[in-house]
Amino acid sequence: MRTQVGIIGAGPAGLLLSHLLHRRGIESIVIENRSRGYIEARVRAGVMEHWVAELVDEIGMGERMRREGLVHEGIEISFSGGRRRIDLKALTGGKSIMVYGQQEFVKDFVAARLAAGTPIRFEAGSVSVHDLGGGSPAIRFTDSDGALRQIECDFIAGCDGFHGICRPAIPDLAIFERSYPFAWLGILAEAAPSSDELIYSSHDNGFALHSMRSPELTRLYLQVAPDEDIAEWPDDRIWEELQTRLTQDGGWRLNEGKVLQKGITPMRSFVCETMRHGRLFLAGDAAHIVPPTGAKGMNLAAADVLVLSRALVAYYESGETALLDAYPAACLGRIWKAQRFSWWMTSMLHVFPDQDEFLRRIQRAEIDFVTGHEAGARALAENYVGLPFDA
Numbered sequence: 001m002r003t004q005v006g007i008i009g010a011g012p013a014g015l016l017l018s019h020l021l022h023r024r025g026i027e028s029i030v031i032e033n034r035s036r037g038y039i040e041a042r043v044r045a046g047v048m049e050h051w052v053a054e055l056v057d058e059i060g061m062g063e064r065m066r067r068e069g070l071v072h073e074g075i076e077i078s079f080s081g082g083r084r085r086i087d088l089k090a091l092t093g094g095k096s097i098m099v100y101g102q103q104e105f106v107k108d109f110v111a112a113r114l115a116a117g118t119p120i121r122f123e124a125g126s127v128s129v130h131d132l133g134g135g136s137p138a139i140r141f142t143d144s145d146g147a148l149r150q151i152e153c154d155f156i157a158g159c160d161g162f163h164g165i166c167r168p169a170i171p172d173l174a175i176f177e178r179s180y181p182f183a184w185l186g187i188l189a190e191a192a193p194s195s196d197e198l199i200y201s202s203h204d205n206g207f208a209l210h211s212m213r214s215p216e217l218t219r220l221y222l223q224v225a226p227d228e229d230i231a232e233w234p235d236d237r238i239w240e241e242l243q244t245r246l247t248q249d250g251g252w253r254l255n256e257g258k259v260l261q262k263g264i265t266p267m268r269s270f271v272c273e274t275m276r277h278g279r280l281f282l283a284g285d286a287a288h289i290v291p292p293t294g295a296k297g298m299n300l301a302a303a304d305v306l307v308l309s310r311a312l313v314a315y316y317e318s319g320e321t322a323l324l325d326a327y328p329a330a331c332l333g334r335i336w337k338a339q340r341f342s343w344w345m346t347s348m349l350h351v352f353p354d355q356d357e358f359l360r361r362i363q364r365a366e367i368d369f370v371t372g373h374e375a376g377a378r379a380l381a382e383n384y385v386g387l388p389f390d391a
């Protein structure tokens, strides 16, 4: 098999890249090691920055998102027994966020790619990349029928997430990382959201987040220890702790419902430099991970592939390689700003195990400043809806 761009990974990064390239007449094949059913049911991120929702519209994919997604013009922060709202729209000149589950985004893009005839090879086994430094790199894998296949490409996009095979294929990477001394226990519940907007709560027991995926589904998170055993958290205990941490202002209760999914996610910040080796380009979680507090993971993946698609279009239209050469530098400025924001939100809102009362009071003062002064609120709002791209 031969294609112009071989894409490894059918997550948001790989699918969006394939779609952007297709619109400009560039062929791709997507190789995914999971089944279609699995990736379409995998509940992860749910907040799209303003520009991502606009991009989805521009490329003709916004119909279901506009119908079923929820536009939020603010978020709330709960602390010290009260709750304050950050008015994203007023503080950013009219921008908002779109709450639309990552799994819905994946479903929409899988359907569009298949309808357009782009091959997606699901359940590919033993995926590997070869000849990255030469003019025609190759992807090898075992197809779902057990046959060994090879795809020769002009370029390979490594969109295979944090545990993929592309990043380890790059020699001499510089790695920058932080682990946090806590994790998030997340549930998806069959319950109507209890508020129209996301609520971030800084409580002495630990952080909690009220979020949603649809008018019928609530997504809720609790800060827990990094080695927490999920078996220690029966549904009743989860609801009780969520009620404690999220209903600080009294007079308001969380809607409870059947827990459909629950899991524990470690918190990590990670960036690798560089994001390119020969004809292999990394994008999305393959190159960087953020703690989810800033809601940046899926948005950074979209930003990387937008930049990469423009570089590939320039190459195919005029043979120009300058944008391909500039790809890592063009992405890393935005990636580090999102890392800083995610680290800052995480540090401000979580209780650290070794934290004394001095630091707890500093955190409260910071939340008070951010929610009570326009300059602080504006900085949060601009980062939250998505910073503009560098020229």
Ligand SMILES: Cc1cc2nc3c(=O)[nH]c(=O)nc-3n(C[C@H](O)[C@H](O)[C@H](O)COP(=O)(O)OP(=O)(O)OC[C@H]3O[C@@H](n4cnc5c(N)ncnc54)[C@H](O)[C@@H]3O)c2cc1C
Pocket: 008, 009, 010, 011, 012, 013, 014, 031, 032, 033, 034, 039, 043, 044, 045, 046, 047, 102, 124, 127, 159, 160, 161, 162, 163, 164, 165, 265, 283, 284, 285, 286, 292, 294, 295, 296, 297, 298, 299, 301
């Ligand atoms: C449990 C969890 C919860 C999260 N919650 C949030 C959240 O609330 N908010 C937020 O902003 N972000 C969240 N994230 C992060 C967000 O989901 C990611 O940033 C986003 O999915 C990145 O998209 P991606 O396409 O780069 O990577 P992925 O979505 O990871 O996609 C990579 C794809 O590559 C496939 N793959 C992996 N290895 C191979 C291989 N060897 N061969 C072929 N295919 C391969 C994978 O199956 C996957 O389909 C969460 C992540 C996790 C893991």
